[in-house]
Amino acid sequence: MVMGEAFVFMIIIIVGAYYVIRSYFKEMELAKKEKNFSLSVTHELKTPIASSKLFAETLLQRNDLSVEQQRTSLEKIVQEQNRLNDLVEKILLVASIEEIKSGLNKKPIVLFNLVNQLIKEHDNSHEVINTVDEKLIIQGDDFYIISLIQNLFDNAKKYSPKGSQIKFFSSQSSNAVTLSVSDQGVGIPIEEKSKIFERFYRVEDEDIRTSKGTGLGLFLVNEIVKIHGGKIKCRENNPKGTIFDIQFKTANG
Numbered sequence: 001m002v003m004g005e006a007f008v009f010m011i012i013i014i015v016g017a018y019y020v021i022r023s024y025f026k027e028m029e030l031a032k033k034e035k036n037f038s039l040s041v042t043h044e045l046k047t048p049i050a051s052s053k054l055f056a057e058t059l060l061q062r063n064d065l066s067v068e069q070q071r072t073s074l075e076k077i078v079q080e081q082n083r084l085n086d087l088v089e090k091i092l093l094v095a096s097i098e099e100i101k102s103g104l105n106k107k108p109i110v111l112f113n114l115v116n117q118l119i120k121e122h123d124n125s126h127e128v129i130n131t132v133d134e135k136l137i138i139q140g141d142d143f144y145i146i147s148l149i150q151n152l153f154d155n156a157k158k159y160s161p162k163g164s165q166i167k168f169f170s171s172q173s174s175n176a177v178t179l180s181v182s183d184q185g186v187g188i189p190i191e192e193k194s195k196i197f198e199r200f201y202r203v204e205d206e207d208i209r210t211s212k213g214t215g216l217g218l219f220l221v222n223e224i225v226k227i228h229g230g231k232i233k234c235r236e237n238n239p240k241g242t243i244f245d246i247q248f249k250t251a252n253g
């Protein structure tokens with residue numbers, strides 16, 4: 001009888017300890033993510049503000065600058081303001097992601113045209129190929145689908161060497177179409193693949209990584225895919241790099 005009670009008691013203690021330890025590690029992970037997020041967002045917001053302020057002050061204080069130098073400074077200010085604008089838009093988009101669900105303005109989208117439009121605005125840093133089937137049509141809200149593809153495109157450029165190839169391609173089954181983006185970059189370690197779509201998640205710690213970012217891009221991408229009833233997965237490219245596959249239901253699927 002006493003032995004039985006002691007046994008039950010032990011089990012309760014072990015189960016209790018298990019849950020306490022598990023929630024401790026969850027808290028630690030959340031704290032780490034939040035620390036990464038505040039560090040990166042603060043950095044991302046402060047950098048363009050500081051550098052455009054510096055260029056504006058230089059323009060104000062120095063009257064010996066040539067027209068060419070003045071123009072370069074003004075261009076830098078516009079570039080930095082654009083960067084700031086992108087970041088604020090991303091943060092606002094994430095904040096309103098719940099409202100997006102009720103406000104989708106779906107219409108037929110020709111994926112090939114949309115990808116071409118983004119490639120035209122591209123800065124030629126990479127060789128970009130679009131072999132998406134011109135006949136593929138999905139039902140979607142073009143504002144969000146553009147944002148989705150733009151985020152994947154930006155990442156492909158950010159995480160692969162200049163001049164390397166980025167390819168948009170597609171495949172189709174009876175009720176789904178898949179849009180894929182491949183790059184020849186650093187790739188994503190297998191153990192990170194399930195985490196990269198989490199809000200604020202960035203591979204490695206903020207202190208040791210050099211690329212700019214907030215860890216919001218793929219979270220946003222995943223949310224946009226979900227509200228369109230689609231699926232996203234990432235896999236290795238051969239011989240190196242990453243492929244993201246986004247599966248949508250077809251217009252009639």
Ligand code: ADP
Pocket residue numbers: 155156159183185186187188196201202203204212213214215216217218219242
């Ligand atoms: P970030 O703002 O850090 O780019 P994302 O949410 O867009 O945030 O991506 C999350 C993480 O996934 C990135 O920090 C990066 O480590 C990894 N990642 C995303 N896309 C790629 C890619 N094409 N190649 C390699 N790593 C990638």
